[in-house]
Amino acid sequence: MSLYARLGGEPAFQTAVDIFYRRMLSDDRVARFFDDVDMEGQIAKQKAFLTFVTGGPAEYTGQDMRAAHAELVKLGIADEHVDVVIEHLGAVLTELGADAKDVGEVAALAESVRDQVLGR
Template identity: 45%
Template sequence: MERSMASSLYDRLGGEAFVDVAVDRLYQKLLDDPRVNYLFKGFSLDRLLAKQKAFLSVMFDGPRQYNGRDMRLAHAHLHLHEVHFDALLEQLAETLFELGVGVQEIAEVTGIASSFKDDVLHRPG
């Protein structure tokens, strides 16, 4: 069965309700992950979750507005490395799998996330 080209990734994943649940679960995993959990100390989790939900909505062609800083500026002070980015991708894929997302959509989501790698790690690109 061929999927409609008009159907955004946001809609195929399940829209706002899905993004909300996925981000909440993802951040619980990240907060439990010793590779990255210390990075969230001192941040308002509610504010971070709201920004991440808005950001992903925009990235998945959803309706929310994202008014945060660009990825390079937002992450520059964190001095992130490959291990941090790998942890995020691993936890993201695992979260999506647990929520019943198909392999193709998981690849699309992780591909979108990966497209920000140089900016998040503050590398030339």
């Protein structure tokens, strides 16, 4: 059974993505990257991302990640910002009831797209 299913599937992730996005918008280290972003579209994308990294039904490719972050690379996103995302991701999953092993696995999966996100 995927972590996605164990944590409650779609209804749980609708709430989780709100918590995740709220944390990102409230974190001064990354908030500026979201200033001009359409919130509704962004939340849909982040929900797909959370679904993907927890083994749920979502299609997400490295190419998507590269294209989605191309503008942000111009604005200066770097490794430290990816670290912030992985940190909040872990916190949200823990809040939903994931254990340390699950969080580690998700972090490793998120880690695997780091180069695409940063356009390397």
